[in-house]
Amino acid sequence: MVYNECIYVSQPCFRAMRKNESGDKPMKKYILALDEGTTSVRAILFNRQAEVVACVQHPFAQIYPQPGWVEQDPMEIYANQYAAMTECIAKSGIAPDEIAAIGITNQRETTVVWDKHTGKPVYHAIVWQCRRTAGICEQIVADGMEDYIRSVTGLRADAYFSATKIKWILDSSETLRSRAINGELLFGTVDTWLLWKLTDGRVHITDRTNASRTMLYDLRRGCWDQKLLDYFGIPASMLPEIRSSSEVYTLINVMGADIPVSGMAGDQQAALFGQGCFSPGEIKTTYGTGCFLLEHTGQEPVRSSNGLVTTAAAAEKGKPFEYALEGSVFIGGAVMQWLRDGMGLLRDVGDSEYFARKTEDSGGVYIVPAFTGLGAPYWNMHSKGVITGLTRGTRPEHLIRASLESIAYQTNDLIMAMESDSGRKIRRMKADGGAAANDLLMQFQADISDLEVIRPLSNEATAAGAAFLAGLAVGFYQNREELLTLCRSGGQFIPEMDASQREDCLKGWKKAVRSAIVNGE
Numbered sequence: 204m205v206y207n208e209c210i211y212v213s214q215p216c217f218r219a220m221r222k223n224e225s226g227d228k229p230m231k232k233y234i235l236a237l238d239e240g241t242t243s244v245r246a247i248l249f250n251r252q253a254e255v256v257a258c259v260q261h262p263f264a265q266i267y268p269q270p271g272w273v274e275q276d277p278m279e280i281y282a283n284q285y286a287a288m289t290e291c292i293a294k295s296g297i298a299p300d301e302i303a304a305i306g307i308t309n310q311r312e313t314t315v316v317w318d319k320h321t322g323k324p325v326y327h328a329i330v331w332q333c334r335r336t337a338g339i340c341e342q343i344v345a346d347g348m349e350d351y352i353r354s355v356t357g358l359r360a361d362a363y364f365s366a367t368k369i370k371w372i373l374d375s376s377e378t379l380r381s382r383a384i385n386g387e388l389l390f391g392t393v394d395t396w397l398l399w400k401l402t403d404g405r406v407h408i409t410d411r412t413n414a415s416r417t418m419l420y421d422l423r424r425g426c427w428d429q430k431l432l433d434y435f436g437i438p439a440s441m442l443p444e445i446r447s448s449s450e451v452y453t454l455i456n457v458m459g460a461d462i463p464v465s466g467m468a469g470d471q472q473a474a475l476f477g478q479g480c481f482s483p484g485e486i487k488t489t490y491g492t493g494c495f496l497l498e499h500t501g502q503e504p505v506r507s508s509n510g511l512v513t514t515a516a517a518a519e520k521g522k523p524f525e526y527a528l529e530g531s532v533f534i535g536g537a538v539m540q541w542l543r544d545g546m547g548l549l550r551d552v553g554d555s556e557y558f559a560r561k562t563e564d565s566g567g568v569y570i571v572p573a574f575t576g577l578g579a580p581y582w583n584m585h586s587k588g589v590i591t592g593l594t595r596g597t598r599p600e601h602l603i604r605a606s607l608e609s610i611a612y613q614t615n616d617l618i619m620a621m622e623s624d625s626g627r628k629i630r631r632m633k634a635d636g637g638a639a640a641n642d643l644l645m646q647f648q649a650d651i652s653d654l655e656v657i658r659p660l661s662n663e664a665t666a667a668g669a670a671f672l673a674g675l676a677v678g679f680y681q682n683r684e685e686l687l688t689l690c691r692s693g694g695q696f697i698p699e700m701d702a703s704q705r706e707d708c709l710k711g712w713k714k715a716v717r718s719a720i721v722n723g724e
Contacts, residue, residue, distance in 0.1 A: 231303035246291035257295035299460035306466030306669030336367035357513025415515035450520035466673030477668030479690035490638035494535035510580025530579035530617030569715035635664035650700035660693035
């Protein structure tokens, strides 16, 4: 097994082992975030100032049984997450009982079904990117259920979400469906799976943000919808209890210390919270494996007319429900992994900016990385990836630059949809995630979208959001106002491209997208 590790703050964390003035147990000085992503798991230790004290990262395998199918091993995910957690604490040099709480954030929609008694998965986790259930979604439309799904869950009938994945697993075997009906099987998104394993099967819960991505959750009532359970043939006994994103769920013993798990949110809602987007109209984009644009819309769900979905935003226990509009790009930073692993054009994804800067532009090349269909605002499950504008003069650097630019173009499609829904021009956007560290990408995003892009001082908004939620629940942080003082800017990118050039670039992109859609028909 290959382990990748982040670098640590050194000496200050060792001083934290000192006891408080009364000589009692060490003071609670840290929050631990478990950040389970699409391609790796991380454990990140934050101090009270939301600074990273220690970080350990472990990748895990991606499984592609057929074109368009994506799976993962749930046992490997858990094993790597547990290892990252204990290594992070051990290598930081702090005492485990100095940790005030643990927060969990996770890739959403990815579906795990396991045996209630043995704890063994009955099938690989079906990943959010997987397109195998496109046929089920077409049947949803034929059955006239799409409008009901939109009105109740805020989502579209798409293979992206969990419900069709659960149905596919149960339909794959008469034995599995029978076991589900008999109450022998459990379902969970990855947050639920991890906490179930960390508590040896004692706790089977999820939070509102993850529940809102299943296509089974009633956004307004805050519960599972029985009509949808009946339609998909999913027994209610499989489903976890739904809780808020910030409350004490349980205690787990970590290296001899009982630590409360008190924060839980899907990765994109965690990033929205970690960026301090607490008020209606505030917007962030996370540039990860995919790209996800969220706008906080307040305490009322807003239905999009332009291809976005309505989703739950993270909120504390006892507080009113909060909501967001969301647009999802399925292949964001993953296009750079494709250049590395599939095309051999990069040795390291981090080299992309260096090679992209070797050319002034993409040389007229556009790449639409619709490897798993197109998400918002197109929602075309059958689109295929395309490259347009190739000439004899096209060099690898053009392809690398065009791949980077594709991330910004897809994000701009979401921005335009959000502007249409709100009826106002978006002037600024917060950005986080791994690819947000790429200055060329951030500048091109500012240019092509004609807005200011603000990057945080720390690029760990997702993990920070989980830490904030966990810290609020145990009094480590007092309120959201305190959290806003910790959300520090690390730089701004101002648009520099003239309007005519922007218009020409966008025309070329739209033409390439049409080719991707036609190519999938």
